[in-house]
Amino acid sequence: MNAQKTLPSYLEQSDEVRARFDRLKSRDVILKVKALGKTFETRKGETVALKGIEFETHRREFLCIVGPSGCGKSTLIRILAGLETQTTGEVLLEGKPVRGPGRDRGMVFQGYTLFPWLTVKRNVMFGLEVNNAGRLEAERQALQWLQLIGLEKFADAYPHQLSGGMKQRVAIARALANQPRILLMDEPFGALDAQTRARMQAYLLEIWRKIDITIVFITHDLDEAIYLADRVLVLKPHPGEVQELIEVPVPRPRQMGQFISEEFLATKARLEELIYSSEAETEEGDEPYPVMMRLAEAGDNVE
Amino acid sequence: MTRTRWFAVHAELSPRARSLLGFLSFVLPILIWCVVSYVPAVWHPLVLITDPGSVDYFQPDMRVDRATFAQETADAKAQGRDLPQGVAANPIYLPAPDEVLRAFYTAFTTPPESRDSPWLHQSLWHSIQVIFWGFVISSIFGVPLGILCGTYSPISRLTEPFIEFFRYLPAPAFGALAVAILGIYDGPKIAVIVIGTFFQQVLIIANTTRKLDGALVEAALTLGTKNLQLLSRVVIPGILPDLYRDQRILLGWAWTYLIVAELIGTTTGITWFITQQARYQHFPNVYAAIFMIGIIGLGTDIVLAQLGKRFFPWDRTAKA
Ligand SMILES: Nc1ncnc2c1ncn2[C@@H]1O[C@H](COP(=O)(O)OP(=O)(O)OP(=O)(O)O)[C@@H](O)[C@H]1O
Ligand SMILES: [Mg+2]
Numbered sequence: 337m338n339a340q341k342t343l344p345s346y347l348e349q350s351d352e353v354r355a356r357f358d359r360l361k362s363r364d365v366i367l368k369v370k371a372l373g374k375t376f377e378t379r380k381g382e383t384v385a386l387k388g389i390e391f392e393t394h395r396r397e398f399l400c401i402v403g404p405s406g407c408g409k410s411t412l413i414r415i416l417a418g419l420e421t422q423t424t425g426e427v428l429l430e431g432k433p434v435r436g437p438g439r440d441r442g443m444v445f446q447g448y449t450l451f452p453w454l455t456v457k458r459n460v461m462f463g464l465e466v467n468n469a470g471r472l473e474a475e476r477q478a479l480q481w482l483q484l485i486g487l488e489k490f491a492d493a494y495p496h497q498l499s500g501g502m503k504q505r506v507a508i509a510r511a512l513a514n515q516p517r518i519l520l521m522d523e524p525f526g527a528l529d530a531q532t533r534a535r536m537q538a539y540l541l542e543i544w545r546k547i548d549i550t551i552v553f554i555t556h557d558l559d560e561a562i563y564l565a566d567r568v569l570v571l572k573p574h575p576g577e578v579q580e581l582i583e584v585p586v587p588r589p590r591q592m593g594q595f596i597s598e599e600f601l602a603t604k605a606r607l608e609e610l611i612y613s614s615e616a617e618t619e620e621g622d623e624p625y626p627v628m629m630r631l632a633e634a635g636d637n638v639e
Numbered sequence: 640m641t642r643t644r645w646f647a648v649h650a651e652l653s654p655r656a657r658s659l660l661g662f663l664s665f666v667l668p669i670l671i672w673c674v675v676s677y678v679p680a681v682w683h684p685l686v687l688i689t690d691p692g693s694v695d696y697f698q699p700d701m702r703v704d705r706a707t708f709a710q711e712t713a714d715a716k717a718q719g720r721d722l723p724q725g726v727a728a729n730p731i732y733l734p735a736p737d738e739v740l741r742a743f744y745t746a747f748t749t750p751p752e753s754r755d756s757p758w759l760h761q762s763l764w765h766s767i768q769v770i771f772w773g774f775v776i777s778s779i780f781g782v783p784l785g786i787l788c789g790t791y792s793p794i795s796r797l798t799e800p801f802i803e804f805f806r807y808l809p810a811p812a813f814g815a816l817a818v819a820i821l822g823i824y825d826g827p828k829i830a831v832i833v834i835g836t837f838f839q840q841v842l843i844i845a846n847t848t849r850k851l852d853g854a855l856v857e858a859a860l861t862l863g864t865k866n867l868q869l870l871s872r873v874v875i876p877g878i879l880p881d882l883y884r885d886q887r888i889l890l891g892w893a894w895t896y897l898i899v900a901e902l903i904g905t906t907t908g909i910t911w912f913i914t915q916q917a918r919y920q921h922f923p924n925v926y927a928a929i930f931m932i933g934i935i936g937l938g939t940d941i942v943l944a945q946l947g948k949r950f951f952p953w954d955r956t957a958k959a
Pocket of ligand 2: 409410411
């Protein structure tokens with residue numbers, strides 16, 4: 337490797353970026369998480385998945401949550417969605433405590449969860465219909481959403497006729513058609529190949545710019561987190577706790593070209609530092625690295 | 640040309656190979672039946688007397704053991720009497736394919752033995768009605784209960800252990816009881832089919848319902864779906880193709896209870912026809928009637944399978 341130029345600190349922000357953050361933080365707090373804890377009772381005893389989680393999200397903010405596998409990211413977002421109940425603490429959405437799932441919080445899952453028996457259009461209409469919008473009104477709005485995600489040609493197709501990326505676009509439209517206050521996404525692009533994923537990220541930013549929506553986005557891809565987020569919440573495992581809330585100093589609008597900018601690299605270096613240190617800790621802690629036996633004759637020409 | 644590997648696990652067969660094999664699955668058993676019937680060297684343990692000769696207890700069209708026939712022939716020869724004549728034959732309970740094939744037609748055109756008994760098509764129609772009502776009554780209660788059990792754990796725990804026990808009780812054992820309660824006509828027959836179907840139905844459908852992808856339910860919840868809507872808009876449409884498949888299998892089981900059910904009280908329907916024909920030793924008719932049940936059953940299932948493809952265009956598991 338070449339001698340590296342020393343990077344600026346990830347804490348350094350240009351005036352423009354700082355002004356943006358000031359504006360962001362002056363907006364209303366939409367989501368407030370207070371002393372949130374979750375303990376799972378299992379046969380082998382208790383697992384503390386989350387402990388003392390505190391953070392706030394402002395209106396129209398894009399928050400990414402990263403952390404090593406098993407640190408409780410999914411548990412956290414499921415509690416926010418109301419699909420799981422916390423053991424301690426509180427989640428407040430616009431000041432009101434969250435109890436159970438509701439249409440004010442949309443969710444996009446990693447797996448494909450479009451209803452296979454409904455056409456693409458009917459999938460997007462689903463939330464509106466169960467919330468008593470008229471059939472015609474629901475249809476009109478659904479078609480608008482399909483236009484926004486560029487899939488109006490597939491309105492009458494069934495989900496099994498779509499590619500993975502298209503399915504996730506429809507899932508996003510389905511969640512947004514319900515006009516939630518906040519969109520929760522748990523590794524929504526995790527199952528997609530690299531190119532589709534990049535395209536989906538750009539799509540998502542585009543949608544986010546166009547409508548009034550706050551996004552909480554889980555990923556384990558650090559590039560993805562920095563590319564998308566205003567702020568990145570870093571969790572550490574066993575128990576899942578907030579390690580740091582990082583303000584991403586990369587200016588908007590974001591482009592793929594920024595992946596090699598100094599701010600980007602500095603932020604990534606910091607995230608890596610946080611995540612690898614916590615990963616190393618756990619590996620020493622409870623999972624001894626398996627000693628691998630040689631099972632077959634191997635030449636010495638691979639390394 | 641690439642050779643198809645027929646014996647790879649779960650090998651995909653070409654449509655031609657599939658229909659060829661499907662055709663063979665019927666042709667092979669029929670071929671065996673033909674060989675046993677038409678090749679005198681195969682089996683044929685009896686001799687059908689054509690001319691009794693001097694043997695006084697032989698009569699034309701009588702079937703005797705090959706050994707007896709040989710003995711009598713030898714005796715007659717020794718004493719210089721007329722020799723009996725005969726051809727190798729199978730027992731009367733194994734008619735040849737052509738006889739059965741003819742019976743498929745003649746059974747419908749032959750008037751019943753006594754004037755007030757039903758024709759074959761009337762018997763068949765009666766059987767179909769018994770099956771139909773048995774299955775419908777079972778489904779009216781079994782399908783909703785199964786769906787509720789598969790959806791709500793308390794209902795499942797409250798009912799399934801007992802149903803699990805009850806399904807081991809043989810349905811025909813309730814025949815006498817059913818007659819005492821419901822009389823001797825169709826009531827007890829339908830009851831036996833209901834008892835035979837219902838308990839399996841609840842358990843199978845509960846299981847199918849439980850296999851619904853939980854993520855779909857969660858997705859619906861986050862879209863603001865509540866309580867009963869969850870059942871009507873997610874659970875039921877989500878399991879519908881599988882439910883339909885279950886119902887097809889259960890209908891097949893209902894048919895297997897038919898014969899026992901029809902023996903209860905006054906024997907009726909196709910069972911009455913079969914027992915009657917067996918009594919007069921019209922075995923080709925007996926076989927024809929049995930095969931008719933098979934043809935009706937398989938025919939219904941094929942029609943239902945085709946309709947299923949129409950009903951559920953999104954269903955990926957549906958294969959030909
Ligand atoms: N239903 C459950 N019962 C018991 N333990 C659970 C349950 N769900 C999660 N856990 C535990 O809680 C911890 C956090 O799990 P979670 O799925 O939230 O992690 P994650 O950060 O989403 O991981 P990944 O990046 O692999 O998706 C893990 O140790 C897991 O074993
Ligand atoms: Mg997860």
